[in-house]
Amino acid sequence: MEKHHISTYFSHGTVLVALLVLTAITVLVAELHLGAISVGVALLVASVKGTIVLTYFMHLKYESLFYKIMVAGVLVVYTLVIIFTFFDYMFR
Amino acid sequence: MGMWLFIFTELFLFGGLFLVYAIFRAKYTEDFHEAALELNTFIGTVNTVVLLVSSMTVAMSITAIQKGEKGRAIRLLLATIFLALIFMVNKYFEWGHKFEYHIYPGSPVLVNMPKGELLFFGLYFMMTGLHALHVLVGMVLLAVTIRQISKNKVRSDHYSLHENSGLYWHLVDFIWIFLFPLLYLVT
Amino acid sequence: MSESEKQVQESYLEYKGKYRGILGWLLSTDHKRIALLYLYAIIIFFFTAAVLGLLMTIEKANPGQDIMSAQTYNGLFTIHGVIMIFIIVIPGLAAVFGNFALPIMIGAKDVAFPRLNLFSWYLFITGAILGLLSQFMGDGPPDTGWTFYVPYSAESSTNVIFALTAAFILGFSSILTGLNFIVTIHRMRAPGMTWFKMPLFPWALYATAWIQLLATPIVGITLLMVIAERVMQIGFFDPALGGDPVLFQHLFWIYSHPAVYIMILPAMGVVTEIFPTFSQKPVFGYGAIAISSLAIAFVGYFVWGHHMFTAGISYWSRWFFSFLTFIVAVPSAIKVFNWISTMYGGSIDLKPPLLYAISFIFLFMIGGFTGLTLGSLAPNIQLHDTSFVVAHFHYIIFGGMGFAFLAAIHYWFPKIYGRMYNNRWANISWGFLFGGFNLLYFPQFIIGIQGMPRRYFDYLPQFQYGHMLSLIGAVILIAGLVMMTVNLIHARRKGAIAPANPWKGVTLEWQIPSPPPVENFEEIPTITRKPYFFGKND
Numbered sequence: 001m002e003k004h005h006i007s008t009y010f011s012h013g014t015v016l017v018a019l020l021v022l023t024a025i026t027v028l029v030a031e032l033h034l035g036a037i038s039v040g041v042a043l044l045v046a047s048v049k050g051t052i053v054l055t056y057f058m059h060l061k062y063e064s065l066f067y068k069i070m071v072a073g074v075l076v077v078y079t080l081v082i083i084f085t086f087f088d089y090m091f092r
Numbered sequence: 093m094g095m096w097l098f099i100f101t102e103l104f105l106f107g108g109l110f111l112v113y114a115i116f117r118a119k120y121t122e123d124f125h126e127a128a129l130e131l132n133t134f135i136g137t138v139n140t141v142v143l144l145v146s147s148m149t150v151a152m153s154i155t156a157i158q159k160g161e162k163g164r165a166i167r168l169l170l171a172t173i174f175l176a177l178i179f180m181v182n183k184y185f186e187w188g189h190k191f192e193y194h195i196y197p198g199s200p201v202l203v204n205m206p207k208g209e210l211l212f213f214g215l216y217f218m219m220t221g222l223h224a225l226h227v228l229v230g231m232v233l234l235a236v237t238i239r240q241i242s243k244n245k246v247r248s249d250h251y252s253l254h255e256n257s258g259l260y261w262h263l264v265d266f267i268w269i270f271l272f273p274l275l276y277l278v279t
Numbered sequence: 280m281s282e283s284e285k286q287v288q289e290s291y292l293e294y295k296g297k298y299r300g301i302l303g304w305l306l307s308t309d310h311k312r313i314a315l316l317y318l319y320a321i322i323i324f325f326f327t328a329a330v331l332g333l334l335m336t337i338e339k340a341n342p343g344q345d346i347m348s349a350q351t352y353n354g355l356f357t358i359h360g361v362i363m364i365f366i367i368v369i370p371g372l373a374a375v376f377g378n379f380a381l382p383i384m385i386g387a388k389d390v391a392f393p394r395l396n397l398f399s400w401y402l403f404i405t406g407a408i409l410g411l412l413s414q415f416m417g418d419g420p421p422d423t424g425w426t427f428y429v430p431y432s433a434e435s436s437t438n439v440i441f442a443l444t445a446a447f448i449l450g451f452s453s454i455l456t457g458l459n460f461i462v463t464i465h466r467m468r469a470p471g472m473t474w475f476k477m478p479l480f481p482w483a484l485y486a487t488a489w490i491q492l493l494a495t496p497i498v499g500i501t502l503l504m505v506i507a508e509r510v511m512q513i514g515f516f517d518p519a520l521g522g523d524p525v526l527f528q529h530l531f532w533i534y535s536h537p538a539v540y541i542m543i544l545p546a547m548g549v550v551t552e553i554f555p556t557f558s559q560k561p562v563f564g565y566g567a568i569a570i571s572s573l574a575i576a577f578v579g580y581f582v583w584g585h586h587m588f589t590a591g592i593s594y595w596s597r598w599f600f601s602f603l604t605f606i607v608a609v610p611s612a613i614k615v616f617n618w619i620s621t622m623y624g625g626s627i628d629l630k631p632p633l634l635y636a637i638s639f640i641f642l643f644m645i646g647g648f649t650g651l652t653l654g655s656l657a658p659n660i661q662l663h664d665t666s667f668v669v670a671h672f673h674y675i676i677f678g679g680m681g682f683a684f685l686a687a688i689h690y691w692f693p694k695i696y697g698r699m700y701n702n703r704w705a706n707i708s709w710g711f712l713f714g715g716f717n718l719l720y721f722p723q724f725i726i727g728i729q730g731m732p733r734r735y736f737d738y739l740p741q742f743q744y745g746h747m748l749s750l751i752g753a754v755i756l757i758a759g760l761v762m763m764t765v766n767l768i769h770a771r772r773k774g775a776i777a778p779a780n781p782w783k784g785v786t787l788e789w790q791i792p793s794p795p796p797v798e799n800f801e802e803i804p805t806i807t808r809k810p811y812f813f814g815k816n817d
Contacts, residue, residue, distance in 0.1 A: 006155055009152050009155055019144045020141065023137070023144065026277065030276075042273035042277050043273070050266050050270065054262075057148070074100045074493065077493060080580075084584070086115075087595050089593075090118075092591075094458060097462065101454050101458075104497055106500075115523070115526060116522075197511035198512040198513075210520055211514070214507075217513070218504070
């Protein structure tokens with residue numbers, strides 16, 4: 001078993017608070033009905049929340065560099081797939 | 093490492109649905125907005141909070157097992173499962189409410205809606221349905237972990253099963269983090 | 280003392296563990312036995328699909344109806360494709376030779392998750408059987424083509440759901456195998472075997488495993504979407520319900536194009552092992568071959584649109600996908616250059632594995648060049664959905680992966696079974712295979728350019744000559760396959776006992792007995808040398 005960094009209960013609690021705050025923000029912003037910008041903000045907040053979950057709850061911060069590269073690589077490939085599909089739909 | 097790799101496959105599985113969502117959202121922006129109004133943002137938010145807390149409890153349960161605090165680990169896992177149950181009950185009521193209004197795939201009401209709204213609900217049911225399935229699987233994994241802890245097969249020096257179940261659970265939360273705004277807050 | 284002695288002398292073929300007889304095989308978690316389980320299943324399904332292909336060529340030898348109806352023909356090319364693609368070519372090399380050779384080549388006793396490995400095989404068998412059952416249940420065998428394009432796959436009254444489910448399960452098997460191999464290569468290399476001391480077949484399997492992992496789920500969810508459309512009227516692909524049929528094509532090819540790299544990367548890996556061994560010379564450009572495998576995997580992810588040039592996608596989309604299609608050819612070309620350079624100046628021993636490997640280069644290049652032709656926007660308009668495409672992919676899949684598979688059989692046969700086969704019959708069989716193959720598929724290029732459509736049951740009389748030639752080629756090809764198989768079966772039973780290292784190879788599998796003992800190595804070796812060291816003899 002690899003030597004593992006043990007996160008504290010306190011750090012987990014802090015992370016939750018951060019996530020809840022971000023949730024509140026995204027719900028409130030949605031109420032403002034900003035139109036197109038809403039999607040961008042919503043996705044941005046979701047990405048931040050997701051990154052926090054990956055980094056702290058899923059312990060990615062304390063894993064070897066390789067895991068970080070793997071996760072980043074996967075997300076890059078996925079993003080590119082979406083972008084390249086939109087090359088079709090945007091320019092039809 | 094195996095669980096991380098499996099998580100990548102799940103990301104791409106849901107990713108396909110997110111891609112479809114993105115394409116149709118771009119095409120039917122107004123309809124998506126209209127259809128999203130039918131969803132109950134309050135329940136959606138509650139469910140989001142429930143899952144976030146459950147991610148914390150499962151992360152704490154791993155801290156507990158790493159410290160050898162067997163009882164606490166089990167209690168935290170039970171709390172996670174309980175929260176998952178709340179999520180599922182909420183979902184049950186949410187869907188039930190939709191069915192009452194004859195909003196379900198293949199219903200005559202749905203077929204008569206504008207195209208974008210139709211697609212929205214198709215995506216809604218498929219994405220939340222697939223997600224709920226994964227919540228169930230996660231609950232089973234967590235329950236198995238509890239059993240193994242009580243039998244001392246999962247301990248502070250041997251807790252891969254626990255860690256992997258936790259990772260899986262965080263994935264379930266991660267997906268919902270994106271589902272929630274895209275389905276409920278699309279305004 | 281005598282226990283371990285007995286273990287060392289007893290090969291994995293004879294080993295009697297917890298289970299006896301056939302259960303000892305069906306419940307074995309030994310990667311070598313699982314490899315053979317895959318091999319035998321694949322052989323059975325391959326011959327089934329090959330016979331179906333032969334029936335198709337017989338039907339098409341003359342215009343008009345000969346031995347079957349048009350509906351039957353549609354069912355045939357569908358199941359021929361489903362079996363060949365999902366059961367033979369995608370799993371084939373990785374599941375058989377990856378399973379057998381990978382752990383040994385990196386100095387491990389088994390894969391990272393042996394029980395998961397066995398589970399993958401059971402998923403494979405389940406999917407394969409479901410696929411077969413789709414022929415006999417419900418309202419008739421699916422007639423959509425293995426590509427299941429909507430709208431027809433959503434509307435066809437035939438038993439599409441069985442086939443879709445079968446493909447889904449087979450995909451899951453592929454994912455788990457990929458997962459297993461990635462962890463194996465990361466975690467279980469022998470001490471001293473750094474990444475760049477690892478042989479190139481494991482490198483190829485590594486790149487392949489990532490594609491298996493990341494691409495397959497997309498087709499999984501796409502198949503589920505089609506099932507949802509059939510069963511629940513969720514119409515992502517149905518214009519009447521607001522959907523877009525081209526979206527299906529996008530999603531389908533986002534997997535299915537990387538899938539062809541799942542097919543070809545291990546094939547390239549196999550021949551990369553064969554060339555140094557039969558030239559008694561290190562691989563030329565080891566680093567380039569390793570990195571080009573990763574490059575092909577990565578770039579290959581982004582060329583899927585070249586299957587859709589005539590489907591109505593945007594101008595920029597077409598431009599972009601054509602451009603990337605040309606880029607992805609570059610790493611393949613680098614490999615070809617390196618293989619030939621490996622042979623140059625080497626001490627060439629033209630045994631059957633090398634014969635197959637050299638013909639692989641020839642056939643793969645024809646397939647590759649015609650791929651570039653198809654990848655160019657202008658010719659594509661003329662050639663899309665013609666026999667030209669059929670010839671192209673048979674050259675690159677059958678001529679490429681298929682011949683590499685046969686090369687692998689002939690290369691590792693002595694290691695797997697501890698017997699030598701008859702070289703003369705192997706070479707003769709090769710002759711029939713190679714000659715028959717080219718006679719079968721080359722005419723299809725020509726009639727394709729002349730306008731013969733694919734998946735057509737009937738055709739204009741001017742194309743008949745091509746179909747006739749194809750039929751003759753098909754018969755010769757099948758004869759070659761049968762001869763080759765008989766030769767190998769005979770060798771299994773009565774061939775000369777094989778030494779540990781009949782080909783004077785330098786990778787780890789040749790340093791252990793033929794056939795290997797259950798745990799491969801008495802002692803895990805420590806690696807100090809480069810992977811292809813042909814210095815003073817071992």
